[in-house]
Amino acid sequence: MLPEPLQQAIRRLPEEARVLVEAIVVFYDHHYKSKIQELEARIKELEDQISKNSRNSSKPPSSDEFEKPAPKSQRKKTGRKAGGQKGHEGANLKMVDSPDEKELHKVEFCACCQKSLRRQKADSIECRQVYDLPPLELIITEHQAEVKRCSCGHVNRADFPAGVNHYVQYGPNIKSLLVYMQDYQLLPYERTKEFVQDIFGHQLSTGTLYNIRHTAFGQLGTFEERLKALLTTAVVAGFDETGIRIMTQRLWLHSCSTSQHAYYEPHAKRGQAAMDDIGILPKFEGIAIHDFWKSYYRYGREHGLCNAHLLRELTFVKERHKQAWADELAGLLLKMKAAKERAIAKGKQFLSPATLSRYRSLYEGLVQKGLKANPYKPPPKKKRGRDKKTKPRNLIERFRDYADDILRFFYDFKVPFDNNFSERDIRMMKVKQKISGCFRSFDGARFFARIRSFIVTARKQNINVFKALKNLFMDSSIVFQLTSTQAC
Structure with a gap:
């Protein structure tokens, strides 16, 4: 619609000129106006995309590139100074009563008059202790088995210790260390070989490293089966997935975590096909914690959404669209989290109905x-597809339609506020790729996923990782210990 002064000017034109100008206006309205509106909407959408970062969306910190967002934590300031607090118990070195070695430093002469004191007894002894490593070297043990021929003619041979099967082989300590360095400290093959060469003066081949990890992978087959069966019975479990590079392809690493267990598996797909093949979610009947990836809603009876993701999305709406309700709703979620933590600190197992009702009313x-600030105007009917909505509208509809799942942490104390415990388990996979690059084969990814499942599960149950790996190469009892129902 043209402004009134411009319309009056057009009416004062000669008839031929007026008809021409009106035709141009009609042509513009018909051909360009809708196109300009479409382009403006597209520009706004692209501006929204480039405004997202790791602080206000689900994008990982690695995607921030060179323009890192200023840190802005959701935590409130405590007013305390950085560092150890008053009354904090230190963790400094302590002297031991029985050191491994003792070295006596004698007084030979008087520093003043040079008199010999060699035969004089010490008045007292001052002690200082030094923590250090012994010389690091490989120890080669030769096992010798006697062979005796009896008078009856039978030849008798002594048995070699369990696990000593070849003429020359590596023992459980070095095998455990190599797997520890590759699958826990995330070193690639070449750097692991350099480590062994520098520390022990011993040269390894890539094939040896592969064979040791292949042995560990085979030993953990029973562990993986028991772990998956155990996770299907968990009351609460967190689920997540992240992209991984295998050769030139982008595939997916899926995870399932509890407070005591972690499971990983690579797959070509991200959604339902992968979840069906992995086999945990189809049998899972507990509360599934996740980040609103819709495929998860095809499984389980109850769900809990990760509020850490929602807080970041609310931050985006507040900063990009300047909508106050987003900041208020984020503040309310944090207040509810604090109220739950205070109740737990007092030994309570649930909040009172009055408290639940009051916070639910504030939430609604x-x-x-938010709905009033983002009214929905249906576009003209189109043949196919869902109607497109703004980011704030989609977000506030999620808060409306999935309120029970968002607030489940508030009603059920077994349910965590966020899915961070699961995301922490999967975050190191990105570190692995940064250090080592992509996996060179799908088998390599499977080796890493299964061994890493074992390592993270051991860590969660406060079992020394190196000792657990050594136990794996010597005795499979650790497999049953980590996947017992008592550890669930």
Whole structure:
């Protein structure tokens, strides 16, 4: 619609000129106006995309590139100074009563008059202790088995110790260390070989490293089966997935975590096909914690959404779209989290109905405020596909339609506020790729996923990782210990 002064000017034109100008206006409205509106919407959408970072969306920190967002934590300031607090118990070195070695430093002469003191007894002894490593070297043990021929003619041979099967082989300590360095400290083959060469003066081949990890992978077959069966019975479990590079392809690494266990498996797909093949979610009947990836809603009876993701999305709406309700709703979620933590600190197992009702009323009021700030106007009917909505509208509809899942942590104390425990388990996979690059084969990814499942599960149950790996190469009892129902 043209402004009124411009319309008056057009009416004062001669008839031929007026008809021409009106035709141009009609042509513009028909051909360009809708196109300009479409382009403006597209520009806004692209501006929204480049405004997202790891602080206000689900994008990982690695995607921030050179322009890192200023840190802005959701935690409130405590007013305490950085570092150890008053009353904090230190963890400094302590002298031991029985050191491994003792070295006596004698007084030979008087520093003043040079008199010999060699035969004089010491008045007292001052002690200082030094923590250090012994010389690092490989120890080669030769096992010798006697062979005796009896008078009856039978030849008798002594048995070699269990696990000593070849003429020359590596023992459980070095095998455990190599797997520890590759699958826990995330070193690639070449750097692991350099480590052994520098520390022990011993040269390894890539084939040896591969064979040791292949042996560990085979030993953990029973562990993986028991772990998957155990996770299907978990009351609460977190699920997540992340992209991994295998050769030139982008595939997916799926995870399932509890407070005591972690499971990883690579797959070509991200959604339901992968979840069906892995086999945990189809049998899972507990509460599934996740980040609103819709495929998870095809499984389980109850769900809990990760509020850490929602807080970042609310931050985006507050900063990009300047909508106050987003900041208020984020503040309310944090207040609910704090109220739950205070109740737990007092030994409570649930909040009172009055408290639940009051916070739920505040929540619903803010949701209505968000809906009013983002009214939905259905576009003209189109042949196929869902109607496109703005980012704030989609977000506030999620808060409206999935309120029970968002607030489940508040009603059920078994449910965590976020899915961070699961994301922490999967975060190191990105570190692995940064250090070592992509996997060179799908088998390599499977080796890493299964061994890493074993290592992270051991860590969660406060079992020394190196000792667990050594036990794996010597005795399979650790497999049953880590996947017992008592550890669930």
